[in-house]
Amino acid sequence: MPDVHIAEVGPRDGLQNLAHEFSVAERIDLINRLLGAGPALVEAVSFVNERRVPRMAGAEQILREIERPGDVTIAGLVLNGRGVHRALECDLDEIRFAVSATDAFNIRNVNATVQATVAEFTAAVAPSRASGKKLTAVVAVAFGCPFAGPVPAAAVLAVAAQLVDAGADELILADTIGCAVPTQIRSLISALRENWPELPLGLHLHNTRNTGYLNAIVGVEAGATTLDASVGGLGGCPFAPNATGNIATEDLAYILRNMGVSTGVDLESLIGTSEWLGSVIPQEISGQVARAGLFPEIASHDPAQRA
Amino acid sequence: MPDVHIAEVGPRDGLQNLAHEFSVAERIDLINRLLGAGPALVEAVSFVNERRVPRMAGAEQILREIERPGDVTIAGLVLNGRGVHRALECDLDEIRFAVSATDAFNIRNVNATVQATVAEFTAAVAPSRASGKKLTAVVAVAFGCPFAGPVPAAAVLAVAAQLVDAGADELILADTIGCAVPTQIRSLISALRENWPELPLGLHLHNTRNTGYLNAIVGVEAGATTLDASVGGLGGCPFAPNATGNIATEDLAYILRNMGVSTGVDLESLIGTSEWLGSVIPQEISGQVARAGLFPEIASHDPAQRA
Structure with a gap:
């Protein structure tokens, strides 16, 4: 199995809906702690309309x-051309x-059709390269949509083809509502892998129905090399009981470590950040390894964990 | 992938450590609700020392x-020859x-060495057949022991060989402390499948570190045909934060349904029982599908769900 790039999205996806409102200074503190754990990438900010999403202000x-x-890639999320302009x-x-x-989802999310947003993505390719x-292109609701219901694989592949042909450097499929099962993950990742053998592929998974860790490992075995995760499994809205967080970075890293897959992250550091978060936010974190403990425990100076 | 037999263990494993103490009448009510959902098996009782485990009294x-x-198999758990005698x-x-x-675990659990308990199992074969x-033989702490640490696969296979040679009709590996990862599941299930091609194999998984659903599907794909699960993900001790419940039957059934694997269980009925449990016990249930909802939802008269 290939090495896996863990993309830590807690500072972005994790904080949007929490009961506790993080100040800019607290967000910087969180990001610095996460950078110290050595993931491949930290999605640190979101360039969205600050009036619509005040918690993401101050990117x-x-x-x-x-x-x-x-050695850690710093990333920001954008949803349209205005976001690209700010990110650049x-x-x-x-x-x-x-x-x-x-x-249905794109209009609710950014008030634009899919094709209008694909055009904005296409326009972003040249200036990004320059x-x-x-x-990176992220296809949201790739396995199911809360408004449109089941999403045919062909529709996802059609949008993916447009984004890759336009010049996406990587493609990430997002299970935004946490409904996917392994047969769907394998089918889409395999089709993408077949169409673009060299294109880096990733998965962004929510654990809303206890499928996130399952889909992560199935996805890696099918060819995905980037896995988004959020420290503590942060995310979810306290006012919407059916929205829950991403898979927890430390739980994902535990599984990969015990499977012998290298990720480069420092598990103890992640667990420390997860515990710190648990002391900052009012709700219980959904990550379980911080609570249960590692098995086997890390020896005090385990070089494999620092590799 | 083969059909999967779901073994509902909530009335046994789920109730042992809850803050809410179920009366015998409530346990009968729970079992009757679960029988109505049509799993392959319900582990209804445990023939343990009623003074040591008063919650399991009244089998x-x-x-x-x-x-x-x-059409539902009724099972009871035993830990020694006295339990067998009662069960018979x-x-x-x-x-x-x-x-x-x-x-280390067997002595803590039943005050006997593994070999002493293997001898009691062997003695149970003839009267059970008669x-x-x-x-069925269940090998506990097959992937890790809280007292002995990592458990070598060879040790598990050696005990398994004794139990199968003695006459076990089925073999179930239990991840008692929820530490296993897919590489371990595949390695043990494949070895067992190779040694005994016709022997039914099962997995009993706890979701203590968010690995349970992952290991369940990996195990089925490796050759396991029975999966233990507990409605609502019941289990775990409110006084020991690192002990958590089994995988939730309804979440497992959701995954298998959406993967096209038949189990025969009525998902809506399971979700109803999970919601009822949530109203009876003080803590939040760990199963997530009852909270998030099915995706896609079940049409009012979906014959596939009643098959």
Whole structure:
């Protein structure tokens, strides 16, 4: 099995809906702690309308003030051309551009059809390349849509083809509502792998129905090399009981470590950040390894964990 | 992939450590609700020392008073020869006999070495056959022991060989502390499948570190045909934060349904029982499908769900 790149999305996806409102200073603190654990990538900010999503305000300040180690990719999420414009002005390595697989979701999310957003993505390719930034396409609701219901694989592949042909450097499929099962994951990842053998593929998974860790490992075995995860399994809305968080970074890292898959993350550091978060936010974190403990435990100076 | 037999263990494993103490009448009510959902098996009772585990008292009365449909196997758990003797006197179809893979756990659990318990299992084979009852061997702590640490696969296979050679009709590996990862599941299930191509194999999984659903599907794809699960993901001790419940039957059934695997269970009925449990016990249930809802939802008269 290939090495896996863990993309830590807690500072972005995790904080949007929490009961506790993080200040910019707390978000910088969180990002610095996460950078210290050594994931491949930290999705640090979101360039969305600050009036619509006030919790994501201050992206520019955050990117100026975080302590950047050289070896972790710093990414920001965008949903449209305005977001791309802001991201291009910032010191970051990767722009992650989300496009929904269904009009129903895309219109609710950004007030635009899928095709209108695909056009904005296409327009972002040249300036991203000119500025030396990687441009990743994220296909939201790729396995099911809360408004349109089941999403045919053909529809996802059609949008994916447009984004890849336009110039996406990586493609990530998002199970936004946490409904996917392994047969769907394998079918889509295999089809993408067949169409574009060299294209890096990733998965963004929510654990809403206890399928997230299952789909993560199935996806890696089918060819995905990037897995989004959020420290503590952060995310979900306290006012919407059927929205829950991403898979927890530390639980994912535990599974991969015990399977012998290298990720480069420092599990003890992640668990420390998860425990710190548990002391900051009012609700219980959904990650379970921090509570249950590692098995087997890490020896005090286990070089494999620092590799 | 083969059809999967779901073994509902909530009335036994689920109730032992709950803050809410179920009366015998409530346990009968729970079992009757679960029988109505049509799993392959319900592990209804445990023939343990009633002074050591008062919550499991009354096995005989429960087996007399439940409403038994003809097509669900009724099983009881035993840990020693005294349990076998009680079980043989009862109207049940299957005796599930647990033997630990490590002396450290077996001594803590039943005050006997593994070999002493293997001898009691061996002695149970002839009388079980004579009474027409299936005898299943459950190997506890097969993937890790809280007292002995990592458990070598060879040790598990050695105990398994003794139990199968003695006459076990089925073999179930239990991840008692919820530490296993897919590489371990595949390695053990494949070895067992190779040694005994016709022997029914099962897995009993706890979701303590978010690995349970992952290991369930990996196990089925490797050759396991029985999966233990507990409605609502019941189990775990409110006084020991690192002990958590089994995988939730309804969440497992959701995954299998959406993968096209038949189990025969009525998902809506299971979700109804899970919701009822949520109203009876003080803590939140760990099963997530009852909260999030099915995706896609079941049409009012979906014959596939009643098959």
